[in-house]
Amino acid sequence: MSSYAIQVHNVSKVFRKRTGWLGSKTIRRWALRNVNFHVEDGEAYGLLGPNGSGKSSLIRVLSTLLTPDEGWAEIMGMRLPDQERDVRRVIGRVSVDAAYYKKLSARENLMFTARVYGLDPAVAERQSRAILEQLGFDPKRFGDPLEDMSRGMQQKIAITRALLVDPPLLLLDEPTTGLDPKSKRDVMIFIEDLRRRKNTTILLTTHDMNEAERLCERLGMLAHGKLVAEGTADELKRVAALRDGFPSISTLEDAFLALAGEKLVDSDAAPAGEVA
């Protein structure tokens, strides 16, 4: 088996949209263009990029939800899409959007996941409560419908859902976006603790530079579906400083601007040729 938890080789994805009279015109929008990178087993790798840069599309490819047009991806040595059922057993995913049955309680949502993954419900319930306690979730709210919970509480349920199956690989798609500072800190501490205890491999997409620097050993910068730079935070700043001619570049945000040619956040319009 490969020592890489994730291997992405020349992955490209283009979305086509028909417009015009009776769909006579087709607009092609690139989500990913020849993306290559790997994540070592047990490593935390961060993907940085503005909205529409292709981060979520890449996570979807790795989650078996999107088939690339070109290239291939391997998870724990298993090729996609051929071995997608096996891949699904080793990944947990947390996405930025609220993807739960909102009328169901936290317990009901989590026990549904446990059953679908073939776990013993009694064991899964104990595990869920333990994870939620570590995340600082009030145990009295376990039976409340998710629609009655704050965004922070909902996101803690989403993280618990991903961890319930004890996956060796976690795909975290902006897991702390929209959280208050305390919830954000709780989540980050939990992820650090998880890595210490279980050596879980993590692929994190984020806009938050502090979060990326704190949690990730290496970072990749995505812009317009292309991976424009890769390395540790210090390496990226150094390369950016050399390219930009300003040795004083000290933040990842400045480094991103220098390397990708655009701002990392507050991108008003979706970049041309991008939908994801």
Place this chain on the structure above:
Amino acid sequence: MVRQMLGFVYRDWHLTRRYWSWVAVFTIYALVSSATVTLIGVAAKDVRLTLTLTVGVLLWSFLSVLFNEIAMSIAFERWEGTLEYTFMAPVSRLVHMFGVSLYALSYAVFRALFVLAGLFVFLDLSFRGANLWGMLVVLAASSFAFVGLGLIAATLPVMSPERGAEATNIFQSVLLLVSGIYYPVSVLPRWLQPLAAVSPATYALSASRKLMGIDTYSGQAPLRGAAFSDVLPEIGILLLMGVVLVPLGFFVFGRCEAWAKRTGKLKRTG
């Protein structure tokens, strides 16, 4: 595998429980609309018509719920935003959709029994002499075909996030129109009648009317329900439709899922 399948039953049961007020509204609506249809027969002082309409509303309340629950399961997941998570769980589509179908079947039985019990409040009904066991076999045989149709219709929301649920409803209304639920298929315009031949509800109704003794009803109680052997052709057709439609449903579903993954249609919308 059984635990995974029951996981979907667990989810759907709790969703029903949490949406209980809507479930109550739809169930009472089904009862009231069934009563209004069957009372047409009472108003006409025509027992045979009343029985025909009663069989129609009972069968349709069972088959339509079965079809609708399966067909709308994907649309519901789109609305909730959970579709991606269900599709990335390590569960085969066979187990997933059989789990959904199992709950749909239980729910459809409950709804049909509720409507039947409620109709006794509105109507002076007697099924004495009807072959009710035979009717249960017909319902069971027609369930497979309707599960297959539900699976095919469930692909529509996979393919089109916006229009899929609408198309599913149109599909269901066409089934209602062409299957002769409340009238003989022969009264349909000639150009529509071929569609009746491919609807499993047509054969389920034909067999049920025979087993109830509606076709031979002379105006005198008790009913003289046909023997089971008299409806073997209909049962055979229904089972054959099930044998064709269930695998076809899974095949179509698989193809649509692969297409949705290629085109990015699984992505949450709304």
